[in-house]
Amino acid sequence: MISVAVVGCGAIGGVVARALHEGEVVGARLAGVVDPNGTRGLPGMSLEEALAAADLVVEAAGQAVLADVGPRVVAAGRDLLVVSVGALTDDALLARLHGAGDGRVHLVSGAVGGLDMLRSAARMGPFETVRIVTTKKPAGLVQPWMSAAEADRVRATDRPLEVRRGPAREIAAAFPRSTNVAAAVALAVGDWDVVEAVVVADPAASLTSHVITASGAAGEYRFEIRNRPSPDNPTTSQVVPYAVLRAIGDLAAPSGAFR
Ligand SMILES: NC(=O)C1=CN([C@@H]2O[C@H](COP(=O)(O)OP(=O)(O)OC[C@H]3O[C@@H](n4cnc5c(N)ncnc54)[C@H](OP(=O)(O)O)[C@@H]3O)[C@@H](O)[C@H]2O)C=CC1
Ligand SMILES: O=C([O-])CC(=O)C(=O)O
Structure with missing residues (x-):
């Protein structure tokens, strides 16, 4: 025990x-x-x-x-x-x-899956491209470092809005309560530099989605996860x-x- x-x-x-x-x-x-x-x-x-x-x-x-x-x-x-x-x-x-x-x-x-396959594939050979696109309700994506104008733009968007795109290392640190999954993908493939992360605010996103695509020596992969948000903290998947x-x-x- x-x-x-x-x-x-x-x-x-x-x-x-x-x-x-x-x-x-x-x-x-x-x-x-x-x-x-x-x-x-x-x-x-x-x-x-x-x-x-x-x-x-x-x-x-x-x-x-x-x-x-x-x-x-x-x-x-x-x-x-x-x-x-x-x-x-x-x-x-x-x-x-x-x-x-x-x-x-x-x-x-x-909040994500497919990390086992990404790890197996990375062991066979390097990835050329890896991307994770995270789409959530806007409120949880507003960050203290944003300008007032950007925070308002994110909060008030009435359609899907790309909030940030960048290296996984940068994005996982910039949205500490929302994109730990970008770091999980980078740690699984063993290469921070190859992983791009995209954060999208969508007021219609009743489910939080994480779409992971990757291609490299072992093949091509696509994992789409659509999670119900936690009732206690909607930025976290239940x-x-x-x-x-x-x-x-x-x-x-x-x-x-x-x-
Ligand atoms: N790997 C993944 O897929 C995911 C990772 N996460 C990570 O998990 C973290 C927790 O998520 P979640 O449970 O939704 O967040 P919550 O805000 O609901 O819970 C965090 C809790 O920790 C408490 N806390 C703050 N400081 C301390 C401390 N020094 N010692 C002990 N407890 C403390 C908070 O208290 P108080 O609210 O009063 O500050 C709060 O009760 C997120 O911040 C995120 O980094 C989240 C989702 C997915
Ligand atoms: O729970 C989720 O969907 C993802 C999340 O917040 C994180 O990775 O920090």
Whole structure:
């Protein structure tokens, strides 16, 4: 039985922690939840207590929190499951995580799929082009760094509006709550430079879509994901906590998971 601490009790962490608490993942149980802003009636604990009690710490609190907490988890010899994979656009953080200690770092596939095939294909040979186009409702795409005019334009658009297009590294950092998936694709293909990310605001997008296209030595790929947004946080797809629970189940299982 592995003991799991969840950092962040929002749309993702709240669902994950509740399911663990209720025994829904075979082989795993909730140690407690770390969230200074409240734990939705679930057992709360400090990060220090989590590092002492848990075999696995799930980060579900955001890119900035991962940068702070992640190296401490690994240094304590605990395994870390990363949800805010966009924080890994920072090479220095990645190096710190890898050098911090004995804990292993696992990444969640989150809101997208096809990462297994992209990894297999990248192993055969390089990709020439990879693109991920993310389309969401406008409100969650407005960022503090935008000018007032741009923020208004995004908020008020009455048709699909391309908000940004650029290298995955740049986009995943610029939309930290919305395009972690761009970093996930780049990490899967093992090449930040080949992946272009496009962010589209669409007021009619009742589902969040991520369309991944890739071509290279192994062939041509197209994955289209259309996710229902979380009722708690519409910028997050509702399936994401279930990706986390699947990952925890795989880590806890003696055998039988797809790799
Ligand atoms: N890989 C993927 O596919 C995806 C990744 N994500 C990532 O997951 C993150 C979490 O998403 P989501 O659950 O929807 O976000 P939420 O905002 O719903 O939840 C985040 C929670 O973490 C809390 N928090 C803030 N600071 C800390 C801290 N220092 N320690 C512990 N908890 C803290 C927040 O509190 P408060 O609100 O009071 O600040 C909030 O309760 C996103 O920011 C994004 O980076 C999201 C979607 C998909
Ligand atoms: O949940 C999603 O659809 C994607 C998302 O917010 C992210 O990658 O940060």
